[in-house]
Amino acid sequence: MTDVGPQPAVADVRRAVREALGESSAGGLVLAACSGGADSLALAAALAFVAPRAGLRAGLLTVDHRLQEGSAARAAAVAALAPELGLAFGEVLTVTVGTAGGPEAAARDARYGALAEAAGRLGASAVLLGHTRDDQAETVLLGLARGSGLRSLSGMAAVSGLYRRPFLDLPRSATVAACQALGLAFWDDPHNADPRYTRVRVRSRVLPVLEEELGPGVAEALARTARLARDDAEALDEWAESVYQDCALSDTGGQVTLAVPGLEKVPGGVRRRVLRRAAIAAGAPSGALSATHVLAVERLITHWRGQKGVDLPGGLSAVRRYGTLILAISPIA
Template sequence: MAPVGPHPAVADVRRAVREALADIRRDALVLAACSGGADSLALAAALAFVAPRMGLRAGLLTVDHQLQPGSAERARQVAAIAKQLGLHPAEVLTVTVGTAGGPEAAAREARYAALAEAADRLQAAAVLLGHTRDDQAETVLLGLARGSGVRSLSGMAAEAGRYRRPLLDLPRSTTVRACRAQGLTPWDDPHNEDLRYTRVRVRRNVLPVLEQELGPGVAEALARTARMAREDADALDQWTEKAYQNCALSDIGGSVTLAVPELEKLPDAVRRRVLRRAAIAAGAPSGALSATHVLAVDRLVTRWRGQKAVDLPGGLSAVRRYGTLILAISPIA
């Protein structure tokens, strides 16, 4: 009898990891970020199988957020599983989670800071994250609810710097089956059932209702929308950068001057991106710069009636003078 290949779910995860690592140089170190849940555990197991066959070294990082009793012991258990899989190094990164931006944002910030430090220290070529198609769908819905524009709707990138997300095209059910087929027991994080978290409410309440009312395949459709939105957003970003370079008469720290006639030639979507780009270049904090701020500056270009300067976050003002738009620290001389 011919030898039986791996379970289809295991094969799918391995294939996704192999494709994500296709451009990594031989003998480079690749790390899997693993919480012990089904998604990241299936990812770690796939990396352990694929990496040596591609001439790569593979390790694992697990983050202890210290937010639950017993978290340190669970992190040690994940590191122990890594060693059983043949992943080395296998490190526990202990972090202190702050409060800025709410618990989800604070935990994410602490986690990524720890992963970045470890990746730099270990000179890793890439860090793999276990986000699946379901996670992508949740991200798109959250972006839609915030009204954050096409960039937010584009969801998570398959590749962003050192981070890679091989599983974005696979459903969460695949990782669960992959773990089961390999005899791996995932840890079910209680926070994934805690309805105080917005993402959990989307996962447990919103997506099931959409599937029930609109039919199956909603998560897949949202992930497909993310891919198309990302392509559009990337193209707009490239256009915006070229337009900014064409419009900017000066760009010195704390002050940007733009040519109004050049701004007037641009489509609304590109012009407003240029204005946002200029405000950030002048010193406005990106997180505090809202669409309302950008629209107010845009009216200095499209609806000029001699109005006064527009106040912006970071102590900036935008004012129109003699065919130019000046964004600088207030007061503008």
């Protein structure tokens, strides 16, 4: 009897995971973050297939955000799927979701914090996340709406420290098809249909309108834009880091001093990256440091008229003195 191999969607998700784990050391532990939805369930199943063939150990983590009635039972059921899928273990991570940044950001922060802690405790070399091409498209649209610049438009990275996102080139339909082919019953989180969440409105309203008015392939085009933007952003970041090293006269806790002449010579996109880097190094909280703050500091270089300093988040000030730009905790001596 001829072996026809796995269904195409199953082959696609397995191939994506195998490529994502290409540089993992034999014997290492890799974890799949799984909510029980189609994307992460397909991810966990693909990891269970690929890991032993790559000489890796594999487990499953699921996060209970405690935001819905019955969430603990749901999380326990997802963790219990681990041995059925062929994974060594499943573990529930219970978190407390705060309020900072809104409900979506607070839940994300709690989730990533729990995943990072568990990976460190278990000695894992990587945590796989089930974000798809559709998620990437949504991220790009949200960045466009915020006017956040190139780094935001570059979306989610396929590799970001501990995390791997194997499915960024696959549509959400592929993970659904893979689960169906494998006979896996996935869970549809009610939050994924709740219009109170911005991402849900982008998914259910904005993207369908774009597809209807502009034709099919919008999500794929947005994801491709993210890849191109990421390449450009990484090149600019490297350039800015080189400029920072050349212009930084001092970089001590709570104060950074930069030589103005070197900053005057570079393009604005590079200069603003250097200024943001300097402000954060001096103590400004990155989440509170906006593009408006950075532009105000840049005017001390590009439109210098002897003006007073600029106040920044974290109690910092930026002032220009004798050809230098000083960013430090106020007041600057």
